[in-house]
Amino acid sequence: MSDVLSAGKLRGMMTLADDDGVFRMVAVDQRPPLFAALTRHDGRDPGGLGFDEVARAKTLLARVLAPEAGAILIDPVWTHPSALMAVPGRTAVISTLEDYGFDEVAGERRSHTIEGWSVAAAKRAGASAIKLLAWYRPDASGATRAHQEALVAEVGEACARHDLPFILELLVYPLPGEDAASAEYQARRPERVLESVRRFADPRFGVDVYKLEFPADLKFCRGYHAGAFDGRERPALFALDEVRSWLADLDAATPAPWVLLSAGVGADEFEVDLELAYRAGASGFLAGRAVWLEAFEAYPDVEAVEAHLRRRSVPYLRALAARAATALPWHAHRRFGAAPELEGAGEGWHRRYGA
């Protein structure tokens, strides 16, 4: 990859990161996990949730958490139209592009974008970056892989055209007959995560920031397997040195800055994940449920949810932010050599860029 960035991408990266070049970002774009949290108390069908109830929950999250983050990831359906005034100007807005629904073909996931939303619309609305989640299994059928790769390439091209940073989120998932909580699945996960990243390392995808899952479940790691995080004992499938080595491979496979997602792991586990990721070269976090999910145990008591967010989630986010000081500043990524440069800088730039 080149060490230059176009003006919109360069500016976008600056707005996503804090002054020290580290990404401290929070995600409130979750849909099924939030729908589940809002309906658990009364067993309603999550599909029957009204717009207002979801929008109110997301606005509450944005109002409490956005002031604490360098950027906030929002969906365009509920959060963008409801919570825009709750996001301080200094907190960048990242817009989610993928629909939470996906087509399943023999259990393989084929993603599509939210109907009616686009990179062009997000840019026009003032987003600082686009995020696309691509479910991926390197061992899926050729047709499914081709579908996912074509979608990512298409979004990468649209981001280039509108000059907006592209954050690609990759998640592996269980195929029919697999149990994500099983030792067998977890034993295979590191290679699948790594291989997914390698597939999307090609410059043709135009990715500016990779949003990655921790490649292993520490609850199966020797030293943590005896219930360190959730009190449940599991088989020790690997040692911490192996985790470090997978992270080193992950960093080596990533041709641009990367951040860690929390993917539903608990708050304590996420802190350990992050520390290991920073040592391997991660540039920060884009955290969602690890920060705020617990607060919804009090739902539908909205005041209690807000109290929990303020008493627990905000201090937790601040602790994550403080520890991120050891992350690699995005502009120090090897992609940029000594420092990122503006594409075509110098006399006449405005004419070349404006053409």
Added chain:
Amino acid sequence: MSDVLSAGKLRGMMTLADDDGVFRMVAVDQRPPLFAALTRHDGRDPGGLGFDEVARAKTLLARVLAPEAGAILIDPVWTHPSALMAVPGRTAVISTLEDYGFDEVAGERRSHTIEGWSVAAAKRAGASAIKLLAWYRPDASGATRAHQEALVAEVGEACARHDLPFILELLVYPLPGEDAASAEYQARRPERVLESVRRFADPRFGVDVYKLEFPADLKFCRGYHAGAFDGRERPALFALDEVRSWLADLDAATPAPWVLLSAGVGADEFEVDLELAYRAGASGFLAGRAVWLEAFEAYPDVEAVEAHLRRRSVPYLRALAARAATALPWHAHRRFGAAPELEGAGEGWHRRYGA
């Protein structure tokens, strides 16, 4: 005007303002005044200045001042391609659209935009807003007024199309035979400033923020006329109560939030101007030369310029920022009624906006 704002304009306004809704903005887009400052020491032709020398001076200004401001106004020719990495992500970027050259027809000024630059390019590059300076004399010929009004309307439409806040700067200027420093000129100035604002109050111009000059020169105001700001005595043309009344008229004439520009007045005078403007309903400042011009008296000793910027300009800017706490938050402007609302908010917004 409507009390709703489209998503890009709403987000843009949020990024320009600080958390309290006040605009604390600095301008480094000046061209002739900076060219003059760079050549005064050796009498060179300002037109002969090379790209690099101007770019270096502007980058120095951006590097020292941008971290202290909520937004920075930059030109696309020298500053944008040189200083982008010097502007923190939390400081919004405003892009200048007008060329510093203008066509003169019988001494009347007809503006045009920078060749090769556009609202579309600025938006793509990540600007949070567009600023256009329109020289204006309500008593100019119909052809000149029509030219200026057509330009402003055209830029307003482009800003609407790209969903970017439009900051309109209005400046009156002396026609042939007039001396801007004369008592006669200054006696007529308030009515000309006011009438200019009234002409551009029409919603068809699509202005989101007015960048206005103080309608009177306080050096001609009773109480200040005896040399309070520069040691020179002048005739007392008006009283402070008249100034307050002009400011009230200015605020009443302005259908959107407005900020004060410094237009080359000295630092002390600007502070008094601002205090009076805030009492009349101004929402902050967009200050240039009052903040940084003095530093260039040390030019070409760049280290001394930087030292002056750090020792004098930064504390001055911080003092301005602190005093701006009494300004009217932009979202409290009567334009918005109780509070600004997102245009078309509610279920299905993303489809309507994305269409």
